[in-house]
Amino acid sequence: MTTPLLGLDKVSKLYKRGGLLGREEFRAVDDVTFHIDNNEPQVFTIIGESGSGKTTLARMILNMVRPTAGTIFFKGQDLASIRGGGARRRFMKEVQPIFQNPFEAFNPLKRVDRYLFMTAKNFTDARSSAQHEAAADAALNKVGLSLGEVRGRFPHELSGGQLQRVAIARALIPGPSMIVADEPVSMVDASLRMSIVNLFRTLRDDLKVSIIYITHDLATAYYVSDRIIIMRKGEVVESGPARTVLENPQHSYSQLLKSAVLSPDPHGHGVLIGDSAASQQARASPHPHVSSSEPQVR
């Protein structure tokens, strides 16, 4: 057996939460074990309830948070043994994050292109600022942007989707072997979403990058993933090949998830399950006739 790219062995994370007095121990991640092979790059998807520990798991894999129990190995190395700036940097070059919320990931007072230049400076051989710019531009091109569009802009000057693409571009600069992407597409529209997950495929197939893809979107998960785990309350409730699991979920929570996916078929006047009869009646009352009050079309 070859050494896996990533291995999690009985990993748990306990947090203390609550009021000053009643601080409760709380298992954000509970005894999670899985591994990702090294010989076959893959898209490994984590899906699950909001608050089920996905981000916590991602932070542990990125070595930003220490597990309370259990071990995480990256290419055979126990993350707990990574000490010192050099070792840390080597690890960060290999495993790059894309965070849940682009607005959170960027400092509002710092121009976004700085992040790209800094990453090029810290993690690549590029030495001159012209080389940094070239690296940034090449990475941006991979995500459908260009340096011209983002140069000099602050995070609030870009929309959520643009910012998320910048975040992905930044993660690509060091040439990582694994990317941990926490809800990278939740801010972007369906069409861009497809282009981003298509990008993941390309990264996997052409650049041999494995991707941990955390998402609430079952459709893109099905479309892009090789393997999947489904989490609830810190635990993995189901895991397996993505298509098999999503086509035929076994655990009751996985089934619930699948059944809750909203259908894109028009339900007409916003009829949502859970809408009370009274509200439907209220809604049936005729709207005043439109054309008379329509703003004039010239």
Add this chain to the structure above:
Amino acid sequence: MVHIPASSVRDSSHVLETHDLRAYYRMKYFGIDREVRAVDGISMHVRKNEIYGIAGESSCGKTTFIKAIAAAIRPPLEIVAGHVKYSFIKDGLYELPAAERSAIRWRHLSYILQGSMNVLNPVRRIHKTFEDFAFRHMHLGRAEFDLEVKRHLERLRLPAEILHAYPHELSGGMRQRVCIALATLCKPEFIIADEPTTALDVVVQKDVLAMIRETQTEFGSSMIFVTHDLTVHANVTDRLGIMYAGRLVEEGRTADVFSNPMHPYTAHLIASLPKIGDTQPRSALSGSPPNLADPPKGCRFHPRCPLAMEICRHENPALTMLAEDHRVACFAASTKVQPSKDGEQGEMKTLEVVR
């Protein structure tokens, strides 16, 4: 000051009307002026008791439009032209002095900002934030208030314990629900929600959408619901406006827009919805999203449009009523669609913005 056209006050059943609204970001960068025309001539209305949806790709100007109607304008964003009129205020929003304008925002509007989950005060426990925001407005005793808050959280599937937590101790989805709870607790007249459910799992999302819908019907509020997620629109909104590059390109009853999209961009959006079971590579729209600092002339969609004709390169199609309650801005949709008089160089009624 600008004269408000009579048409904008005629029908009281419109809670909100915008007329030729233009909001640009005006910046100087290395001495060069740059103008991002994020909202460029939007005329629409929201009726009493309806949920009006706005969809469109990332960076088409949805959030900017929302900022403009919520009086959340800060430099470099400027209202360059147009009107915003609410039924519950006598004057147009931008005809009011700035101080009054923000008072209106607090009194009548409830605004769920995009990414607002990140603006929760990091050093205050959640229950403090609820007190800061809502206690004064609710006119309830302490115990009743606490009970009401807990009940409301329950509807959003949040356990009461989170009230003792600090924001960083909650997951993204939990924080997002806290923001929705804050915005809906006081039974506002008009709710403006910008991508409020992006961080939620599908099970919770469904409940939260149902809650939003119920709150809205129960209190008779009207709502603008912005999301790029068309499946959410299919399930919650009554009418839907599709934005492209700062303009409204199609608008109609949600069901009609889905069953009979008349603008090629809308048709593309609907066709590209991924479904579970798809593994075929799907094509994204060719070409890149328009640069709003230098938008294409004519119909802004023309560089990416499969149906583009000569006229599309020069003229901006006016948003035209083509069927009952269904407006479209596309020359290919009907010969009734004429070039808009407010073309790129068209005269612009500049509005004096009181800062």
